[in-house]
Amino acid sequence: MTSSFSRCSVALLAMLCFGGQLLAAHAHEAKPAAKKRSSHRHRASSPQIIPQKPRSGVQTGEAESLYYAGVALHTKGNYAEAVEKFKAALQKRADFPEARHAMGLSLAAQGALDEAIHEYRAALSVQPEFAAIHNNLGVALSEKGKLDEAIEAYRYAIRLQPGNAAPHHNLALALEAKDEVDGAVEEYRETLRLQPDNATAHNNLGLVLQRKGLLDEAIGEYRAALRLQAGPAAALYSLNLSAALLAKGELDGAIGSGRTAVRLQPQNADAHYNLGLALKAKGEFDAALAAFREVLKLDPEQGVAHYDVAQLLDRAGDTDGAIGEYRAMLAYRPTHASSQEALAVLLQKKGDLDGAIAAYRMALQASPKNVAVQNNLGVALLSKGQVDEALTAFRTAASLQPNDPVAYFNLGEAFITQNQRGDAIQAYRSYVKLAEAQPDHRDKVDAARKQLAALER
16 A cells, blocks of 8 residues: 655765675665554444334323433433333333443443443343344444344344344444355345445445455445535545555556545545645645655654655755654654664764664664674674674574675675684685676676685785
């Protein structure tokens, strides 16, 4: 879903014996930091099966009158008062499942899920074939994280009322939450068979299909949702479409959908973030920088955007600004290895070797098998005169990636500083053997051969 933004690690200027220059490893491509996104999905709402007014021609008793008064209060959002009316109705008539169900809905609306579940189950003990109550019980259980019980409730509702789309949709969400992705797809598709104009189900199906890597199908579902619904929901669907198009590499489409999401919901930080990613991937760096800065303005808690800002500032040559942003990213996520690595490279570039060494070591705590960091740590240590520690770093890099020539060249340089001629010769020979077929190493291969000639005299 996100693009890569590559950087090369720093190259030192110090020249060692025989005129050799240390090789800086090419760092792995630094990917945008994983961002904790909102789910960008809608949950199917619980059907409001409470009658809104007394049925015409039907005489109501005191319990029913209290029940309908509670319904009116619930409809206005006065949930606490509604609960009191439903309680009063149940005092007048204990076997009143509609009142218990309605009270469960009002309790759930206040977040009192345990109490709501109790009322739903009490209603079902009187009227076990009430499909809507099974569905709403499932919703409350899902919100409590009791997914297996919720799934059982949804399946019971479906058995009682197979033509109702709501429990199919809610079942899909519960299955998805359990990572039963294929089952979720099946239930979303059944929801849409029963209710083809359900934009929410199209969107949620798109999310699951995207999770399965079926980008074309996901894009089709997001577009179907957009055809069916406008307004704030369309902003969400445009955001998801933008992310899928970006993952597919369709950058112009991703930018267009991202801009639509921003236009429809200008205060949505996620919309600005996805737009920034698409602009960055397209090479529109100034516009991307503006988008990421807008993210931080709208939602300072989305600290991951500091990483993207830092990369763009570094690219623009604003080293101090980039350092500040990487540090802000690390304040947000201290173990983010890519930020530690990038910070170390910039500190090394500025001559702050102590700071660079500390940052490289922090990066290795999070990613101990990172060959580029091991090599660059060795370069910084050797520049500080800490030869034994540098040798350890270079040897570690070579052991992690034996076919990478960089560590062998650097080992040769480190051995020379200690007058270990035989070890230096062996390291340079390994370097030449591995690097001579690689065009980007041509100059260094020539330098290594000259050093070998001088050492072997």
